[in-house]
Amino acid sequence: MKRFLFPAFILALVLLAPVPSPARQESIRILYVNDFHGFAQPHRPGGAPAPLGGIAYLDAQADRLRREKPSLLLAAGDMLQGHNWANLTRGKGVVELMNAMKFDAMVVGNHEFDFGQEVLRKRLAEARFPFLGANVDGFPGLKPYLLKTVGGVRVAVIGVVTPETAVATHPRNVAGLTFRSTEDTVRQCLKDLRDQADIFVVLSHQGLPADRALAQKVPGIDVIVGGHTHTKIDMPVVVGGTIIVQAWEHAKALGVLDLLFKDGKVVWFNGFLQEISPAAGAPDLQVEKIVAHYARQVDQSLSQAVGKTQVDLDGEQVRRRETNLGDLVADVLKRATGADCALINGGSIRASIPKGTVRLKELYNALPYDNYAVAVRLSGREVREALEHGVSALEENSGRFPQVSGLTFTYSPAAPPGARVREVTVRGQPLNPEGQYVVATNDFIAAGGDGYTVFAEALDPPAEGAGPEDLLKGPRLVFSDPSRWLRDLVADYFRAHKKVSPRVTGRIKLEVD
Amino acid sequence: MRVYVNDQPLELLPGMTVKHAVLRAGRLEELQGGKKVYDEWGHEVGLDGALVVDLKLYVR
Numbered sequence: 104m105k106r107f108l109f110p111a112f113i114l115a116l117v118l119l120a121p122v123p124s125p126a127r128q129e130s131i132r133i134l135y136v137n138d139f140h141g142f143a144q145p146h147r148p149g150g151a152p153a154p155l156g157g158i159a160y161l162d163a164q165a166d167r168l169r170r171e172k173p174s175l176l177l178a179a180g181d182m183l184q185g186h187n188w189a190n191l192t193r194g195k196g197v198v199e200l201m202n203a204m205k206f207d208a209m210v211v212g213n214h215e216f217d218f219g220q221e222v223l224r225k226r227l228a229e230a231r232f233p234f235l236g237a238n239v240d241g242f243p244g245l246k247p248y249l250l251k252t253v254g255g256v257r258v259a260v261i262g263v264v265t266p267e268t269a270v271a272t273h274p275r276n277v278a279g280l281t282f283r284s285t286e287d288t289v290r291q292c293l294k295d296l297r298d299q300a301d302i303f304v305v306l307s308h309q310g311l312p313a314d315r316a317l318a319q320k321v322p323g324i325d326v327i328v329g330g331h332t333h334t335k336i337d338m339p340v341v342v343g344g345t346i347i348v349q350a351w352e353h354a355k356a357l358g359v360l361d362l363l364f365k366d367g368k369v370v371w372f373n374g375f376l377q378e379i380s381p382a383a384g385a386p387d388l389q390v391e392k393i394v395a396h397y398a399r400q401v402d403q404s405l406s407q408a409v410g411k412t413q414v415d416l417d418g419e420q421v422r423r424r425e426t427n428l429g430d431l432v433a434d435v436l437k438r439a440t441g442a443d444c445a446l447i448n449g450g451s452i453r454a455s456i457p458k459g460t461v462r463l464k465e466l467y468n469a470l471p472y473d474n475y476a477v478a479v480r481l482s483g484r485e486v487r488e489a490l491e492h493g494v495s496a497l498e499e500n501s502g503r504f505p506q507v508s509g510l511t512f513t514y515s516p517a518a519p520p521g522a523r524v525r526e527v528t529v530r531g532q533p534l535n536p537e538g539q540y541v542v543a544t545n546d547f548i549a550a551g552g553d554g555y556t557v558f559a560e561a562l563d564p565p566a567e568g569a570g571p572e573d574l575l576k577g578p579r580l581v582f583s584d585p586s587r588w589l590r591d592l593v594a595d596y597f598r599a600h601k602k603v604s605p606r607v608t609g610r611i612k613l614e615v616d
Numbered sequence: 617m618r619v620y621v622n623d624q625p626l627e628l629l630p631g632m633t634v635k636h637a638v639l640r641a642g643r644l645e646e647l648q649g650g651k652k653v654y655d656e657w658g659h660e661v662g663l664d665g666a667l668v669v670d671l672k673l674y675v676r
């Protein structure tokens with residue numbers, strides 16, 4: 104009997120032992136865009152031979168790719184603001200199309216704050232997907248992360264935005280908000296979510312250098328989907344075991360990242376950028392309708408009156424002499440920044456505005472560039488140097504010719520360039536070469552545009568060996584507001600004054616030798 | 617903030633973009649001739665891309 108019991112016992116053990124289950128293996132797809140900035144329609148950047156982008160075309164590609172495997176669609180920030188298509192509805196159209204496209208989540212970018220917190224709260228309320236911002240304190244409604252099961256895989260998407268948001272927009276836009284370290288925030292979120300997700304994705308709006316640093320310093324991140332630097336990462340890069348991706352800008356590309364999840368980890372990935380253009384296929388008709396609807400609204404907004412002018416506003420002679428339109432724009436700039444005076448390049452004004460009703464369209468034609476207000480502290484000597492530069496290329500009808508506010512000057516065209524400026528007054532007083540003046544200008548000039556190096560050089564740190572008088576002068580940058588275009592400040596001026604009749608007031612005079 | 621264009625150090629303001637940096641470096645016209653802007657890892661970057669401290673850009 105015993106002879107049969109032992110083999111029977113072994114057989115029973117074999118028959119009753121649990122059958123090992125096959126290894127768990129799932130394939131999921133992450134689709135991503137970043138820095139859309141409201142570029143809803145196809146466009147030709149930098150004179151491209153054919154149109155690129157078009158969000159309706161991007162959505163058609165996203166739908167096709169989503170049908171192939173379980174997917175997430177993510178936005179890495181700076182979606183709501185930028186192009187007129189977005190700006191003139193303050194991002195409302197963008198949220199509507201993101202709802203139609205069924206985005207799963209968006210991290211706020213620095214530009215999401217440009218319309219102010221009240222507008223951002225409205226957009227957040229309209230969205231059918233969460234706005235993420237784990238490192239932002241003081242803005243109720245922002246979620247730190249999204250938890251979603253995709254194809255059987257639990258995915259945590261943690262959203263972080265660059266702490267430089269605090270200084271990259273006007274202070275009023277971020278009043279009461281704190282932007283904490285993204286590294287500390289992600290570290291904490293990973294700890295909190297350890298048992299709640301299989302894959303950890305950081306949806307980041309801080310730029311590729313910071314994404315790379317985050318990947319190196321913080322273990323446990325599977326993927327960083329990035330934005331902010333508008334980087335075209337054609338194929339994913341791996342840093343410190345973390346996959347990093349970014350999909351360029353302006354709906355010109357849709358990022359695709361496939362992950363194979365097995366035995367509790369990502370064991371394989373493949374990624375690419377699907378470049379978007381009308382040539383690549385048909386658009387999604389629902390999204391195309393939304394784009395067309397808001398394009399019509401933009402046209403209506405541009406056709407609205409902002410005020411009246413009782414005189415022709417001269418935008419033709421701005422490269423040769425003082426004009427009433429040049430005076431008006433420089434006045435707006437000076438007032439907006441609280442500066443002592445203002446100087447802009449005449450070339451920033453591209454058209455005249457005839458007497459009568461002024462529509463937004465005419466204003467935008469006159470001031471088509473995305474310029475914003477900057478104010479810098481200059482010495483009297485530097486102010487004179489800027490004016491000399493402004494009148495140094497009269498013969499060329501150069502855009503550098505200045506239009507000014509709060510200052511007057513005379514110049515002699517017959518004198519050699521660099522020695523043409525004669526008397527200068529600021530706020531009615533003779534210019535003191537050793538004095539300090541807050542001078543408003545636009546960002547193009549502040550970055551050295553039209554050869555105006557004096558503004559850009561004023562922002563350089565003091566040279567080595569600089570004396571205490573240089574170091575103690577205090578900050579040279581007084582004002583910078585990238586969140587509002589100068590043309591919109593001028594539009595506000597028209598709306599406030601309703602009727603204007605600016606005249607040339609003799610700020611810039613010729614001295615005939 | 618300090619950034620670099622073709623290894624030239626430049627000071628620009630927070631909120632400025634790749635385009636401002638290229639303008640400051642005096643290389644904006646090169647883009648009209650077909651050149652593009654790349655980061656130090658060889659990725660093309662858009663002209664509206666944000667600047668970050670010590671960003672290295674190359675016009676080529």
